[in-house]
Amino acid sequence: MKVFTTGQVAKICKVAPRTVSKWFDSGRLKGYRIPGSQDRRIPREYLIKFLKEHGMPLGDLEDEAMGKVLIVTQDQVLVENLKRELPIEKSFKVAAASSGFDAGIQAESFHPDCIIVDFSIGRTEALQICQNLRRNSEFAEVILIALLPDDGSSLSFDRSAINETFKKPFDVALLAERLKTLIGAKKELV
Numbered sequence: 001m002k003v004f005t006t007g008q009v010a011k012i013c014k015v016a017p018r019t020v021s022k023w024f025d026s027g028r029l030k031g032y033r034i035p036g037s038q039d040r041r042i043p044r045e046y047l048i049k050f051l052k053e054h055g056m057p058l059g060d061l062e063d064e065a066m067g068k069v070l071i072v073t074q075d076q077v078l079v080e081n082l083k084r085e086l087p088i089e090k091s092f093k094v095a096a097a098s099s100g101f102d103a104g105i106q107a108e109s110f111h112p113d114c115i116i117v118d119f120s121i122g123r124t125e126a127l128q129i130c131q132n133l134r135r136n137s138e139f140a141e142v143i144l145i146a147l148l149p150d151d152g153s154s155l156s157f158d159r160s161a162i163n164e165t166f167k168k169p170f171d172v173a174l175l176a177e178r179l180k181t182l183i184g185a186k187k188e189l190v
Contacts, residue, residue: 002043002044003031003041003043003044004041004042004043004044004047005039005042005044006021006024006040006042007018007020007130009042009102009104011030012047012059012061013051017026021039021040023050024042025085026049028050029042029046029047029050030043030046030050031043031046031106032041034042042107042161042176044061046092047061047080048061050079059179062097066088066091066092066093067086067091067092067093067113067114067167067179067180067187068093068095068110068111068112068113068114069082069086069092069093069094069112069113069114069115069116069118069179069182069184070094070096070097070103070106070107070110070114070116071094071095071096071097071115071118072097072098072099072100072102072103072111072115072117072118072121072126072129073096073097073098073116073120073121073147074118074120074121075120076096076119078118078147078172079094079096079170080174081172082094082172082176083176084118084179085172085173085176086176086179090180092164092179092183095112097109098121099121099125100121100125100128100129100132103115103117103129104118104129104132106169107133107139107142112142113139113142113143113168113183113186113187114142114143114144114145114179114182114183115139115142115143115144115145116145116146116147116175117129117130117144117147118147119146119147119148119149120149120168122146126139128132130144130146130161130162131161133161134161138143141186143163143182143183143186144162144163144164145163145164145175145178146159146162146164146165146166146174146181147165147166147167147168147170148165148166148168149167150167150168163182164178165181168171175186
C-alpha cells in the first residue's frame with residue numbers, strides 16, 4: 001500500500017502543504033498520523049477517492065488509478081455501449097481505434113491495460129494487430145481480447161497471443177465485468 005506525505009499530496013494537487021493539512025484535520029482527506037509525531041500520511045486509495053469526489057484531476061496517479069481499455073472496431077454502437085458500462089466514475093477510460101494503424105498510434109500514446117480487437121474489421125488485419133502487439137515488449141503485459149464473429153465459419157489461428165475471446169453477439173455488460181476482473185487483478189482500482 002503506497003502512502004503519501006502532506007507535501008507529496010500538495011504537489012499532486014498543486015496546493016500548499018497547509019491546505020492538505022487542513023483537509024486532513026477537518027476529516028475530508030482520510031489518513032493517519034505517525035505515532036509520536038504530528039506527521040500525517042495519506043494512503044493512495046484515500047487520496048484517489050478524495051480527488052474523484054472533489055472533481056480534481058488525478059495527474060500522475062491517473063495511470064495507476066484508471067483501467068484503460070482500447071477497442072479496435074468500426075462498430076460505434078459497441079464502443080458507446082462499452083463506454084456506458086465502464087464509465088470514468090468507475091475508474092475506467094475507453095478509447096477507440098478503427099484500423100490497425102490507428103490502433104498502433106493509440107496504443108503508444110494511451111498505454112492501455114487491455115486491447116480489444118474486433119475481428120469484424122477483417123480477419124487478416126485483426127490477426128496482424130494481435131501479432132504486432134505481442135512482438136512489442138512494451139505491450140507484453142497488455143490483456144488482449146478478441147471479439148470473434150458468429151458467422152458460422154471456423155476461425156483457425158494461433159490463440160496463444162490472445163488472453164480471452166468473446167463470440168458475437170454477446171452481452172457488453174458481461175465483457176465489462178470480465179474487464180473489471182482482469183484489469184482489477186493487475187491494478188488496485190479505486
